[in-house]
Amino acid sequence: MDKLKLFAGIIVFGSIWGFAECIIGPALNDISLPSGAIMTGFFAIGLMTMSRMFYKQRGMQLGMGLVAGTLRLFNPFGGCLICSAIAIVSEGVIFELIWYKISLDLKELKTLTMRLSMGIISAYCCFVGGYIVTQILTPLVSSAGFYVSNLVVFMPQILSRGLVAALIGGVTIPSILLLKNIDISSIKDKIYYPTTAAISILCWVVVIANKMFLLGA
Amino acid sequence: MFIGKEKIIPIFAMILLLIGIFSSVYVYATQVNTDTITINGKTYTIDQIFSIAEPRTFESLNFSGVALDDLIIKTDVGCPNCHKYNIIGEDRYQKTVTWDNMKNGLLTKDGRVIFSDLPKAFRVRNVVKIEVI
Numbered sequence: 499m500d501k502l503k504l505f506a507g508i509i510v511f512g513s514i515w516g517f518a519e520c521i522i523g524p525a526l527n528d529i530s531l532p533s534g535a536i537m538t539g540f541f542a543i544g545l546m547t548m549s550r551m552f553y554k555q556r557g558m559q560l561g562m563g564l565v566a567g568t569l570r571l572f573n574p575f576g577g578c579l580i581c582s583a584i585a586i587v588s589e590g591v592i593f594e595l596i597w598y599k600i601s602l603d604l605k606e607l608k609t610l611t612m613r614l615s616m617g618i619i620s621a622y623c624c625f626v627g628g629y630i631v632t633q634i635l636t637p638l639v640s641s642a643g644f645y646v647s648n649l650v651v652f653m654p655q656i657l658s659r660g661l662v663a664a665l666i667g668g669v670t671i672p673s674i675l676l677l678k679n680i681d682i683s684s685i686k687d688k689i690y691y692p693t694t695a696a697i698s699i700l701c702w703v704v705v706i707a708n709k710m711f712l713l714g715a
Numbered sequence: 716m717f718i719g720k721e722k723i724i725p726i727f728a729m730i731l732l733l734i735g736i737f738s739s740v741y742v743y744a745t746q747v748n749t750d751t752i753t754i755n756g757k758t759y760t761i762d763q764i765f766s767i768a769e770p771r772t773f774e775s776l777n778f779s780g781v782a783l784d785d786l787i788i789k790t791d792v793g794c795p796n797c798h799k800y801n802i803i804g805e806d807r808y809q810k811t812v813t814w815d816n817m818k819n820g821l822l823t824k825d826g827r828v829i830f831s832d833l834p835k836a837f838r839v840r841n842v843v844k845i846e847v848i
Contacts, residue, residue, distance in 0.1 A: 581836045599720070606720050615728035622731045636836045637810075645811045648801075652808050658742045661735030668728075 510694040512565025513701035539621040539666025554602040563590020585628035613672040621667020626660040783820035801846035
């Protein structure tokens with residue numbers, strides 16, 4: 499795989515993920531839906547699985563997490579900005595760790611049981627792991643500091659909330675793997691680069707314009 | 716005996732689902748529903764709290780309520796700057812803050828704690844207890 503093509507893929511998939519976190523996540527929250535679980539179980543896991551399937555490259559999902567986390571920092575909506583950005587990057591790291599032993603052609607995921615199981619494992623671990631990491635790191639960068647007891651007493655809630663993400667992930671991965679596999683390296687450069695650039699720019703422009711609009715309001 | 720990925724992965728998924736289910740049952744069974752807030756061992760209604768403590772507003776954050784530092788002083792906590800404070804929500808979400816943070820904090824009418832000098836992760840909803848530690 500051409501490195502530049504992979505880089506463009508990281509930017510475009512990361513930007514779509516970041517856009518979803520900034521625009522769709524807060525909207526879900528506003529209508530009292532479990533936005534964190536939906537964002538992880540559907541958008542994060544869906545986009546990371548799709549990119550692994552199309553690009554067949556390890557490390558790409560970590561890059562996507564960094565792009566999405568950076569874009570999340572631009573968004574003035576919703577919950578804690580720094581915690582959300584940390585959680586997104588953590589999800590990229592955790593996904594890479596879980597999928598490290600899965601072959602790049604995904605040959606282990608032939609049966610529905612395996613697809614469903616990987617969906618549950620990926621979504622649950624990404625959600626719970628991201629939540630825990632952010633609960634540790636966010637207080638550390640604040641003046642209040644981190645206390646283990648605060649995390650321990652809240653662990654049942656975190657483990658409980660992960661259940662919704664796991665169930666969504668269990669549907670997302672089998673659905674994504676039903677898509678027709680695309681050979682990215684066969685796409686002509688004159689189509690691939692303008693398309694990825696346009697989608698990425700659109701995502702960033704919408705998020706930044708949204709921030710400017712809210713700051714002006 | 717070697718167990719392949721085809722067996723380990725579904726078993727691990729089942730274990731995670733069971734952890735999620737049992738945690739949900741535990742959370743549901745132990746949840747606290749109360750209209751009062753316990754501060755340093757004494758219980759107050761939200762109206763009592765609003766009648767004893769000074770108001771505070773964070774205009775830039777669009778929140779108003781009562782000043783947390785004044786609330787601590789009015790509830791007879793001795794040497795307030797010698798302690799740390801555990802703010803505990805009904806879902807057991809809790810954050811430990813310093814006296815300096817309390818001086819930049821407020822409690823809203825709907826029982827939410829806001830700090831102007833801390834990330835949003837420190838906003839505890841439906842506060843049921845403020846522990847002095």
